[in-house]
Amino acid sequence: MTTAFSFAPDDWRAQIYAALKRQNVVQVGYVPDAGHASLIQAVHVDPEMKVTVLTTEEEGVALLAGADLGGERGVMLMQSSGVGNCVNMFSLLRSCGFPFLTIVTMRGEWAEFNPWQIPMGQGTPKTFEHAGFLLYRVDDPADAGPVTEAAVRMAYDAAQPVAVLLSQRLIGAKKF
Amino acid sequence: MLERRDTVARLLADRSPDLLVVPGLGSSTYDVAAAGDHPGNFYLWGAMGGAVCIGLGLALAQPRKRVLVITGDGELLMGLGSLATVGAKGLSNLAIAVLDNEAYGETGGQSSHTALGTDLAGIALACRFRVSATVRSMDEFPRLREMLLGMPGPVLGVIKTASTEVPRVLPERDGHAIRSRFKTALLG
Secondary structure (H helix, E strand, O other): OOOOOOOOOOOOHHHHHHHHHHOOEEEEEEOOOHHHHHHHHHHHOOOOOEEEEOOOHHHHHHHHHHHHHOOOEEEEEEEHHHHHHHHHHHHHHHHHOOOEEEEEEOOOOOOOOOHHHHHHHHHHHHHHHHOOOEEEEEOOHHHHHHHHHHHHHHHHOOOOEEEEEEOHHHHOOOOO | OEOHHHHHHHHHOOOOOOEEEEEOOOHHHHHHHHOOOOOOEOOOOOOOOOHHHHHHHHHHHOOOOEEEEEEEHHHHHHOOHHHHHHHHHOOOOEEEEEEEOOEEHHHOOEEOHHHHOOOHHHHHHHOOOOEEEEEOOHHHHHHHHHHHHOOOOOEEEEEEEOOOOOOOOOOOOOHHHHHHHHHHHHHO
């Protein structure tokens, strides 16, 4: 596979990108996030990807519902603090049986310095469970590709809402 | 002021097979249903604030179809940021019609922000919509229709309507059935 974007050799986000491409994920909605930065750059320079920057995460739930109505697969990239912004919009997925895939960079769970990140970081898995999501978690860089690929298939072949949580330990705690 | 049900019926009269319609929850969904049930309607019964972005995802996936979101002022105000998102994408096949009665009709008619000074057409222009206008009388309907159905988008038309009660026309409300019918009609 050729891509206009070059990931750093040890950047496991390259495997996430490759899995999304193999599984024909076309639409990407995202709220800017440091943990997703190289993946966001890669999808932006990929002419086959339709990339939408969102003002808030709940827009991404609606965006990917629309993509599904039009026959396209999508993914939303966000941070754990954004999960709470989606709660009512998640009802759309359950009410209509939409498939949905999100990849979430976690804060507030590993060597977090900012106490304001902890409530939503700790609440993220419970929020997804309440909304009926299937949850995957990546702690080991070697799992990033295979877990993403399995998650896409569960979302779009089995028509489920699915979230992949990229742990803060994997991403590296933010330093200031 | 325009009459909402009549305006929606005239917008959707003799509709093109290439037109897909996403009505926002509440009165907009009833107005679109009253104009005639159609498999190319994706009726919303919830997801308040989401109609515009559902239309955006659909318009991105179906660039050869015209996507028309028909929603109310309250529904749009709940997802106002989505106008910035749509403006940034600049899609030519996406249009938004706002039935603006300046009130929350489903909850007792409380004033909305459009009654208190907010100019939705001005916000859309400031978000880089190609065309945006407010219409206040039926004399302007031909221009409204041309804007919403013909002009390259993103387009937003604010339709000032009276807050009169109209009978509810309730379409299918099983979301699985609505989604399945819509996708089968569009994608086979």
